[in-house]
Amino acid sequence: MIAKRKTTSDVMFEIINIAILLILCIIVIYPIYYMLIISLSDGYAVMRGEVDLLPVGINLTSYLAVLQNPDIPRSYLNTIIYTVVGTLIAVSMSALCAYPLSRKKFYGRNVFTFMIIFTMFFDAGMISNFMVVDNLHLLNTIWAIVLPGAINAWYMVIMRTFFQQLPEEIFESAYLDGANDLIIFTKIVLPLSVPTIATMILFYAVGYWNGWFSALIYLDDKVKYPVQLIMRNIVLSGETTSMSSSASSMTGDLGAIATNIKYAVVFITMLPILCVYPFVQKHFVKGVMVGALKG
Amino acid sequence: MKKTWRLMSLVLASMLAASAFAGCGETEKSSTETSQESTSGTTSTASEGSDTLLAEPLTITYLYPENGYSPISQDCIALQEIQRVTNVTLEFQLVPSSDYGTKKSTYLATDKIPDVFFGSQGDIKTYARDGMFLNLSEYEQYMPDYLALITSEERADDAKNLYLDGNLYSFVRLEQYRVGTAPQPMIRMDLLEKNNIAVPTTWDELYDVFLQLKELYPDSYMLSSRSGTNYLIGQIAYSLGSGGFEGFSTSEGMYYDPTEEKYLYGPIHDNFKTVLTYLHNMYQDGLLDPDYAVMTKDICWEKLSSGKLLFYYDNDTFAARTFNPALQQVDPDAYFDMLDPMENSYGQTRALRYQRDWFADNTIINSEVERAEDIVTFFNWLYTDEGAMISNFGVEGQSYTIVDGEPQISDELMNKHASSSDKLSAIQAEIGVGQFNFTPYINETWFKQTTDPLMVEHGDRIDAATEAGTIQFMKNSMALAFTAEEDETLTDLQTNVMTVFNSEVDKFITGARSLDEFPAFVEELKAQGAQTIEDMYNEAYQRIQ
Known part of the structure; x- marks a missing residue:
């Protein structure tokens, strides 16, 4: 050289x-x-x-104040559980949904794809979602957090597109060797899709880590709240108490000296997911590099 | 292959862990269900011959917003004492206060409201007519103490606003004792003393003081706003002889004028020109911070606590609790102090203080509860002397002792929270009392023990000025007095009027539009319906009188 x-x-x-x-x-x-x-x-x-x-x-008083709040450690653990369980379910379900839709021989795949894509544009709204979760008796359980978002239509489409790009010859030779779809999916498609799956894990994990809205709506018990909900409350409480009609109370100016506490909470909740990025990013970059087909 | 198996076993293991977790959820859910069942069954009104308020135990589930800085604990001593004395277990379903409205709306829309919830007058207006809430007027014999309070002489007038179609639907948060708080003129008194400037007693004198201070401290401004133009106007307009936008109603030009004994839409009356002129002059003379219209609360606070703003017209409590400690870290002599209400150019000396009580904080009972009498009896008890003592101070000997007839926080608690940035809130959170908790009949005696004496002194001065008639209470919300159609009309009209008002008001202050055009401005507002709004308010006010 x-x-x-x-x-x-x-x-x-x-x-x-x-x-x-x-x-x-x-x-x-x-x-x-x-x-x-x-x-x-x-x-x-x-x-x-x-x-x-x-x-x-x-x-370090703001960090001590945050860590002395009994809700923070417990909700932190909840968030980790929701993120791990949710991501596992979501990635598995999305892959299981994406695979058949990527196969050309799957009868009616356009209809199913349309039905899924349709939900990207039209949402039933909060109240109907709540009623569905309620009638399935999922309220106030972890399943209310992890199941409704198990398949994100957009991420599923990304996976399907990736699976479609895999060379058809691989599938044909596998069929000739006597493999069925389950074997092809687990032994050929998944190992070839590690970069995409890693990317999906990152997307879903970040989504579950940052998620607070479904926890707000579906959970009743404070001990099950994720840390983002607790954090959001701490960050916004200063504002809301000083702006509400109760501002007449002495407590209205409570938020004034709490900016450092707010930022301590935000920093604590942000740190873990920030640390995960560099490790997943390796696959992320690889995914972009090899995604263009190796044959 | 190995990897795939490893992945699958990880998935299975996680699912197992998750189902165990969900199992816990199920157990707790069933405990909630049991508690809901416990509110049904036979009625056991006030017990006779029993030591407790109710003979039969009662569990009430209570949907309540939890403040981020003051977590509510189910094990706090106040709740335990309440259970011991009344036989009632309050089981809180806590929702972060930041998003309480969303959760409450979902529950109301799907009819999932528990026994009792914390709601607003808007909720009463929207849902009470459908029979969703318990009509307390049918249970008056179980709530004599609460009724006595809201019909007392000092409250009777305002309390008329609590009735919807003649019926009462909520227990509102009332004050038993409160350190007087009001948006008041607050000035850097140390600078006045240092430069031998006389304390102003009129708005004109205050303007002269502003000019002198500006000459001495040319880099500082005198006045700004933490929440935009309308908020600023709301703070000073009433004292200057006009009114509107009081408190936090920045989109609401209405105010009650005690001289005329009716509601007025401030901006359409001549006196409002005085307010605009005062602000315009301040702007021209470099006294009003040029960023007043867009300044955020944080920037406003920064300027006030670093000597860049020397005056504010806002809560007196900010001085003792927030700005003075921040200022004194740098200059130990610096401090904001309160001016008494100032005389305006019409010869009136007047100012406003926040509403008595908290009409926005309502405890509303689900109409489907089966032991309604007992629940009403219990909430009434919280407004008795015994109930108020426990729900404000906890247990004598544990959280407080009586000194000179007043409850004092125990030394143990004081020492434990000595380093807390907000000692009182921390102590109250531990006991489970106070405004951030569910206490419905508030007693703020403990402020005397936990805050700067200056704040209590200000409170006493505000109370004295109220007695003397120079400070009046803001009027409580008339939300329930309007019919649904009136509400709709009012919303439309207010939107139209405010669109014109907001686009023009800063022009008058900055001089982009001449104050000679004020009469034309009034006509523009009237054309959008400002006069109609004023008439509708007075009609509704007459109806509830």
Whole structure:
């Protein structure tokens, strides 16, 4: 290999490229960094607007306040359970749905596809969904969280499209060797689709991790709430108490000194999913690279 | 292949774990069902010869919003004491307060409301006529204490707003004792003292003080708003001789004028020009922060606690609880202090304080409960002296002791929460009392023990000014006084009027439109129906008198 000498324009391009990427990195990282320094700073210094680049009056009181809240550890565990169980079910169900719809010989696949696509454009609405979940006796159980969203039409379509791109010859040879669809699905399609499945795991996991609305609607018991619902309440309580008609109460200004607590909660809930990204990203990039067919 | 099997076994193991988890859910669900059953059955009204309020145990499920900063515990001592004394177990179904409205609406729409829920007057208006809620007027003999309170002389007038078609549907949150709180003129008193500036007593004198301060501190502004133009107008308009947008009703120009003894739509009366002129002059002289119309609460707070704003007209409590501690970390002498209500150019000295009681906080009972008399008896009990003591202070000897006739927080609790940023809320959350909990008859005596004495002093001054007649209570909501058709008309008219008002009001303040055009502006508002709104309010007000 002969090392190619870099021309001035190459160097210029790299400098500009790095500069643009650095700016983009700062735009993405600074809000997260800002939350971190606010959560570590003194509440009054935050209120006076003194915190820009470095924390002022560093202390961990906001984190202690958050962790002393008995709801946080319990809801954290709930979120992990909902995310793991939900993602497993969702990815399995989506793959099981996508596979037949990707097979050309599946009779009526266009009708089924249409029925699924239809739900992307028209939603029955919250009340009817609630009544369905209620009549299935799923209210106030984990299933109310993980089952209604088990197949996301959009993600299923992505999977189906990926499966369709697999070479037809593989299926034909498998059939000739006596394999049935179940064997083809588990032993050929799934192993060949690892990048897509990893991507789906990431999408679904992030969805379940961030999800709060179905928990709000379907769960009655506080001990089953996911952490996002608890976090949302802490973040919004400051605003709502000071803006509600009860603002006349002394407690109306409670939120004023709680900005650092809010950010501590947001940071704590964001951290795990942030840590998962780099590991899944490996497959994510691979998925893009090899997705174009290897034959 | 191995990988596939591993994956499948992982799926199966997780499902097993999940079903165990769901199993827990089922168990708890069945306990809720049992509790709901327990509210049915025979009635056991106030017990005779029994130690408890009710002879038969009763469990009431209560849908209630939980504040993020003040978690409600089912095991708190207040609830345990209530159960011991009354034989009633309050079983809370807690919903995050941030999204309580969504959950409540879903339950109301699907008829899944538990025995009792925390609702609004809007809920009563929308659903009570369909028979969804217990008509308390049919159970008056079980609620003598509550009725005595809402028909007392000081409340009787406002309490008429609580009746829908002559019927009562809710227990509203009332105040037993409250540290006086009001949006008041608050000024950096340390700067006045330092520069030998006399404390202003009229709005004109205040303007002169603003000018002097601006000369001394040219980088600072005097006034801004934490929530836009209408909020700012709402804070000062009444005191300046006009009115409208009071409290948090930023889309509502109506106010009750005690001089004329009727409701007025503030912006269509001549006195409103005084308000606009005052703000316009402040803008021209660099006294009003140029960002007043778009300033967020956080930025407003930042400016007030860092010396960039030297005056505010908002809750007096913010000074002692929020701004003074923040200011004093940097300058120990700095502090905001309250000015007494100021005389306006019409010779009136007047200001508003927040409504008595919390008419927005309603405890509403499902009409399908079977031991309705007992539930009503229980909620009535919470408004008795005994009920109020337990639901505000917990248990004597455990959470409080009586000193000089007043309940004092126990030393143990005080020490435990000494480092908390909001000591009182933390203590109340532990006991299970206070406004963030379900307490329906609020007593705020503990503020005296837990907050800056300056706040209590302000409270006393506000009470004194109320006695003297210079501060009046804002009127409580008249939501129930209007018919459904009137409501619809009002919403349409208010939208039309506010569209014109919002597009023009800042122009007057910034000078983009001359104040000479004020009469034309009034005509524009009237053309959108402002006068009709005023007439409808007065008609409805007459109906409930």
